[in-house]
Amino acid sequence: MKDFMSKRPMLAFLIVSVAASVISTWMISGNPMAFFATASAGAVAFKLAVLVTVMLLGVAVTYAATRLALDPTVFGFVPAGAGYTPGRRLTISMTPETQLRTADEALNELDRMIGLGSVKAEINKLLASLEIEKKRRDEGLPVAVTSRHMVFTGPPGVGKTVVARSIGDIYRSLGVLRKGHVVETAQSDLVAGYIGQTAIKTMEVCKSALDGILIIDEAYALTERSEGSSFGKEAVDTLLKFMEDNRERLIVIVAGYPDQMRRFIAANPGLESRFTRTIDFPSYEPAELAQILRLMATQSGYVIPADIDKVFLPWVATMKKRENWGNAREIRTLLEHAREAHAMRVSATPGADLSRLEVSDLVAAMANRNYALVTPRQSHDHEPDDDTFIHCCTPSGTLARRPMVPSCLVLRAASCFSACAGARFESV
Numbered sequence: 001m002k003d004f005m006s007k008r009p010m011l012a013f014l015i016v017s018v019a020a021s022v023i024s025t026w027m028i029s030g031n032p033m034a035f036f037a038t039a040s041a042g043a044v045a046f047k048l049a050v051l052v053t054v055m056l057l058g059v060a061v062t063y064a065a066t067r068l069a070l071d072p073t074v075f076g077f078v079p080a081g082a083g084y085t086p087g088r089r090l091t092i093s094m095t096p097e098t099q100l101r102t103a104d105e106a107l108n109e110l111d112r113m114i115g116l117g118s119v120k121a122e123i124n125k126l127l128a129s130l131e132i133e134k135k136r137r138d139e140g141l142p143v144a145v146t147s148r149h150m151v152f153t154g155p156p157g158v159g160k161t162v163v164a165r166s167i168g169d170i171y172r173s174l175g176v177l178r179k180g181h182v183v184e185t186a187q188s189d190l191v192a193g194y195i196g197q198t199a200i201k202t203m204e205v206c207k208s209a210l211d212g213i214l215i216i217d218e219a220y221a222l223t224e225r226s227e228g229s230s231f232g233k234e235a236v237d238t239l240l241k242f243m244e245d246n247r248e249r250l251i252v253i254v255a256g257y258p259d260q261m262r263r264f265i266a267a268n269p270g271l272e273s274r275f276t277r278t279i280d281f282p283s284y285e286p287a288e289l290a291q292i293l294r295l296m297a298t299q300s301g302y303v304i305p306a307d308i309d310k311v312f313l314p315w316v317a318t319m320k321k322r323e324n325w326g327n328a329r330e331i332r333t334l335l336e337h338a339r340e341a342h343a344m345r346v347s348a349t350p351g352a353d354l355s356r357l358e359v360s361d362l363v364a365a366m367a368n369r370n371y372a373l374v375t376p377r378q379s380h381d382h383e384p385d386d387d388t389f390i391h392c393c394t395p396s397g398t399l400a401r402r403p404m405v406p407s408c409l410v411l412r413a414a415s416c417f418s419a420c421a422g423a424r425f426e427s428v
Helices: 002-006 009-029 041-070 103-112 117-138 160-173 197-208 229-245 258-266 269-274 286-299 306-319 328-347 359-368
Strands: 150-153 182-185 212-217 250-256 277-280 389-393 399-403
Touching: 103 117, 103 160, 117 160, 117 277, 150 160, 150 258, 160 182, 160 212, 160 250, 182 197, 197 229, 229 250, 229 269, 250 258, 258 269, 286 306, 286 328, 306 359, 328 359
Parallel strands: 150 250, 150 277, 182 212, 212 250
Antiparallel strands: 389 399
């Protein structure tokens, strides 16, 4: 009987409900039949209808509760702890943007970089030190605490950020850093405009670089005397404190021009003791920039003519004298303008080669970069001698050795090459 009732909960509830109704009526009135005897036929029917309705509602509620208890998924519910396979994890599909490079892949990129011989020599020293540290650690020998913070000196556009990212990948791959990511920042990201906010702002940037590399571009601006120099000192003090507290979890690289960076390091004894390694990034030579131009063009699906050097090298030799010369960045921008000139030329010439950049495209790009053709007379206070020669662009876009022509006008558009054959490149 017990099994019969436990396996049929709805029937058991119905029997119990009827019995409860009869007993309740009996207890209230003393006689269950008195509930119907003193009422008219209509009242009896109404009372029966109410009684049946209440019983049906009770049955429905009990049925729903029983089903929910036995199988909550019927109503879309899942009880806590149910419907989960312990140990299950999501399958992560690594996209190219999120894939982590190995140390060898990072070194391959550094190997492919043009020039930077002195930088690569310093990277080799870092690798040798890491290998020896690992061997000593494996043999149970003591490993001295080494400051890994660095100073990168050099002009813009010489690959400082690329090298920093590669170092981060190398250190992560070898277990020196857990993440190895690079956070790029500058003075404006560290210094606030009100007292007390600089420390908070600097701390947030430092925390974002934890377990990776923090590179501060033009870091010397933090110690230069200016209206907000006290805020810069606050940023440096906060940075040094964070570096000391997290010496095993953070590498800081400060970057900038050599002279300014020497003054920056000497401005604070704490900086001198922590930044013990300096890597100098020399400016690219014209021949190296020519290789970079060809490499960038190839990566973009373009072909550079073999005779481009006769126009390109003199242009670089002149332009790199500018104070804000951007090295490889200038070449990337020049190539962008050359592609625009190529598009204009090809769109007007059906059947033209879609992948070959001509010398005229580069010449037009040079003019489009706001590099004016300045006459020798404008560049010299004295009248040039007749036997003085310069390199100049001819109307066909080739380079020629010609006498100085003091009567030339200054022109800025690409048409200047046909109007002023005796001019030479000079920055404005």
